Amino acid sequence: MSIDLLIKKIKETGNPTVVGLDPHISYVPEDVLAKFAEGDQTNAILEFNKGLIDALCDIVPAVKPQAAYYEMHGWRGVRVLAETVDYAKSKGMYVIADGKRNDIGSTAEAYAEAYLKTSVLDGHFHADSLTVNPYLGTDGIAPFVAKCEDGASIFVLVKTSNPSSGELQDLICAEKPIYEHVANLVNTWGKTTIGKNGYSSVGAVVGATYPEQAERLRELMPRTYFLVPGYGAQGGTAKDVAKSFNSDGLGAIVNASRSIMCAYKKDGGDYQSAARAEAIRMKNDIVNAI
């Protein structure tokens, strides 16, 4: 199961974190931008991504490129997304495409084929994993689960890290918040993809900014891997994210994007050394808390 590959890389690096590659153009260092013509921002982004991957691939198990930051540059940006995914995989990293895709039937199949196909074709996105949104129910998830049975993984939005996440996710229905209903669906969807470590390849997104809810969700979904956004900039602490882990030290992977990509702005020095130092600091912070 794909989740076993992620767990293997987490164990090898001793590091349950994932670096978000959300390359807003303002994050790209001046000296990288300067190498490219002004109209050639997408190649500057690609060089920045590759530099980050080179600096992190032996100490961080996974990267999570955020599709929006590529799509905002049109198809040339999306080409850089494909090239970033390929480069990260060539360096041994597990790649979670953060697309929060959702649709029904044959359209959901098309998204699953777009991001989680196993055959390697030039210019396609060969991620290991994709984030997905559950609002459409089982019809919208089943095509992705089929890919999970065939070597991929997904992370379903359950309880997101943002301030307004509760507007729908916290509404109480039959004495349970909506996110717990989604958690039950995630358990059901993941039943056929339990790997040798006891975890399912159908994971969940659970924000670090809601530690009480994360603790409850950890109980409700013992076999589900959590992708945890919200550490650092959004206010989640290592103590908060610790609630998303199981007693086996597994069960969660914590994301940081800007704090690592832009570490050079805070700490000085070249962006690669700064990103690596911040990734090590984050790893130690989290490992010490779990």
Added chain:
Amino acid sequence: MSIDLLIKKIKETGNPTVVGLDPHISYVPEDVLAKFAEGDQTNAILEFNKGLIDALCDIVPAVKPQAAYYEMHGWRGVRVLAETVDYAKSKGMYVIADGKRNDIGSTAEAYAEAYLKTSVLDGHFHADSLTVNPYLGTDGIAPFVAKCEDGASIFVLVKTSNPSSGELQDLICAEKPIYEHVANLVNTWGKTTIGKNGYSSVGAVVGATYPEQAERLRELMPRTYFLVPGYGAQGGTAKDVAKSFNSDGLGAIVNASRSIMCAYKKDGGDYQSAARAEAIRMKNDIVNAI
């Protein structure tokens, strides 16, 4: 407001329908495929899309390209999405990018910039409108609403057409199903974008397959334009979709994709004539029912 532009085109054509451009490769006619090398499917798709747009642009107000069918071909497919959007706009059609995008904060801003930017840049997606998913609440929608205040529109998933849509959308909270809570949010989000026809540029996706719910949502969201999937292949009839219209004959635009794109397979003849004939049949069917 952007919704006024859509309404203008609907009035000019007398046709409250939108043609989905969901170009699964099996939909592309043999003679179009035969013009291109086997590995060059994306250009066959582009030619097919352009042929459909040529055949429909004077009688149909809008097209709705579905992002998944382009993304499944990697970045070259996404280039065809950008080219399709540009071509449809050059032919005077209103373009609804069906991406069901969703994220928070600066990432939602990036998606809004990706699909709804007003400045024209080569290779970018310059749609008039984008479908979005509400699961993340206001944080995830506000950046799109900002674009609606600046010449774009969105359609928020409220009650989708698929069989499992009720798993979350129909859960009852405080005596109302979740989709009614979303409807209330849509009303709130749309307040600042009411145009001269009395409709907001923050629209809603309401499936034709649930006519009773559509009738209720029509009452709850009098100023919201509905994008209505599920007519035809999914089982929604003209009588069903009529419930999504207001008494002014406005308020909804009904989608059909496969029935028009693949009309030639059922009715014979060239794909352009068959698509045009089916588009006229659909228009008459719906206009007679409202």
